[in-house]
Amino acid sequence: MVFLTEEKIQKILSKARHLLQQSAVIVKDLASFIGSIINAFYAVLEAPLHYRQLERDKIYGLGPDLNFQNKVQLSEASRPELTWWCDNIVVKNGKAIRPRKVQFHCRTDSSLLGWGCVDVVSDRSAHGRWSIDESKYHIIFLELLAIYFALQSLYCNCTDTHIEFQCDNITAVKYVNDMGGMTSKSLDTLSAKLWQWCLKRGIFISTKHIAGKENVTSDFYSRNFSDSTEWMLMSEIFRRLRKQFFVPDIDLFASRLNKQIDRFASWFPEPGAFFNDAFSCSWQSFLPYIFPPFNLLSKVINKIVEDKVEKAIVILPYWKSQPWFPLLLPNMADFPVRLPGHKDLLTMAHDGTPHPLVKSINMVGVMLSGNPSTSGKFHQELLKSFYSHGDQELGNNMGWPGNDDASIHAKPKAFAKIMCPHPSPGDG
Template sequence: MASFLLHLQGINVLAYLDDWVIWDKTYELTAKAVNTTINLLRDLGFLINIPKSHLLPSTDLEWLGVRWLPLLGRWALPKNKQVAILTAIKRVLSQNQVSCRQWEHLLSKLTFATQILRHNQPLLQPLLRPQMLSDHLHRDTLKPLPSDLAKHLQLWLLPKTLVSSHRFHHLGDMIHLWTDASLFGWGGHTLAHQASGIWDTNESSLHINCLEVRAVLHSILSLNLTDCQLHLFIDNQAAQCAINKLRCKSTSLLKEISNLNRYLCSCKLFIKAFRISTLLNSRADSLSQLAITSTEWSLPEQIFKHILTWRGPLEIDLMPTNKNKKLPLYISPYPDPEALTSNALAQDWNRWEQIYIFPSKWLLPLVLEKLQTYHHHGVIILPWYPTEPWFSYILNK
């Protein structure tokens, strides 16, 4: 009731049981709001513990065990909690053994820390070992510390692990990013730009969930996204949950999440992932299929010569590889030293007056959209699908 009355007076207050925090735009406005709050609470019969209260406005405040830095939109772990965590870790490592009670105590501290420093979530996941909390052992019975757990605990002792801060509010631009991965390549786009690529031999053997997360990282790198809020739209639920929670059961997926998280922190990116249906992710899906360029998307040489005889010379082949190109000048779907450039969908086709295109079926929607802004002539090879909505448009083009 008291906080409701304060809100009616335009005072910003957040209450957790008997711990309250008040804020405003300036020092003076905040001080005035504090006085108003104190007077109201006393009028309502509340007793205020003045010695435990911080009544002077500050831009560096500890509240509910968290260090708040509102001017930066960040929060951090208070120094005393950093020391407590480091002391507990060093004790376990020096003993090289741990009891169930000690392990629970340590995990509770680390779990709290990762609620503030979310970028450390991947460091917590390997420590959640159920066998360390086995019920059949006495809670104070010491067990040898497994070497892999000791290795993961060591990471928490690195200088910046607990000292760093994390954004709770981002003041940068909001950017929407759609990404997708196939077994052949990856694709991503914002409202204004797009990028795509193919997997190398090692990457193509990864699980599709790992490829989905790696597609996000490749898209961010290629589109040069920094210092902004990212709303990510992805059609893979496992990847979406892992990106938001920064943890998962799969060791390989956790590794991809850790790599993505490190880059996000280094480039001041704040990401929130949303799952959408594959139908709503068609553009990114098509971009991820740019690698599908086998020779099935190539006309026999004799038929192509007939086309040249009928249509005349063509300037450029827009969507081949160097293995199935029909013209000396061509644009490859991926970097190729012999090609003019890569990614035909990102180029201005009006640079050429006679183009040749034999697109894969996955790229048809994007190609037909691109043709609407093309003002010259050329040849496009399409399947005979009279029932498709684009069929009549092509006949009249």
């Protein structure tokens, strides 16, 4: 380990406090402080992250005549850098002569469509599309963002380690290794964000450049996607369903682009995911929102029952001929709601493409429960609503018999009453 001397620490503290007390500072004094910070790089690992806003103020203050006697107003972004040095110079003093040995090697790549990464040793991978806003950035920014997403996807549970990233973009490599840069403010900001994420976990990262021809796997992942799981319910409809039923605490079949709730389970490793593969975890402690691929609905309903989920909002098509359809009614805990037939009811999150079947299918939002007492209470209230005074009380026969088109065996009109008792959330 190498350290700053006490004399150098006090010198930095004195200069930082002096600058903070001024409403406008002399450029010469600001340059002197920046010089002290650069000289501290060898002993303070995070030093490069906390001076570039001050450097920008210095350049602005110099003006066209490059006069160090000019005065400059410190920007709102630079004052926190001065404060950081006052608060952290003592506790952050000390840097290893050389970083620990690399434990993970990861290759990343970006295209204008998306990002991809693969761990060289384990072959674990992650990838995804860019959002509409992200796709507008320059490719260099996207290359750096791919490294950030790779960290969050493959190494989110790592601590106290060294990860080497291999990238085919020289600028992205330099911005990571230098902890930022002066040429591009957006790249500098993203680099700082990336490094702050790592430092909180004791992770040291380094990057090296590789030829594009060596980065074939990551390049493939950045350009090839399976969009069949990326459909998203219109956000306004989701908000109204939440008001109609309850506020869910997790989105179980989602991605970072189509999630309706901040806490979500993704199909594969992905930035921000609470966990991966919804079926690999018990749902008992959750109150989930579930919009799964239609071919998984039988498995989803059975999982709700097996895990005794108290209540779940499930989005599904009104397909009476499907084998999962008879499983719905015994586990309903409230009246279902018919969703409006808007053309953008179901869309691709990354580009807004509407679902090809949206005009030909009727979508329904239902609240299911794997707790027999919860669903049973609703069914008792349901039975009472289906007979008048003097009628014989109906038995508890609520299954769909064979190929009979009657929705509830007890009364011909019962299904219409159950499926459409309320206006659609989008009707008005």
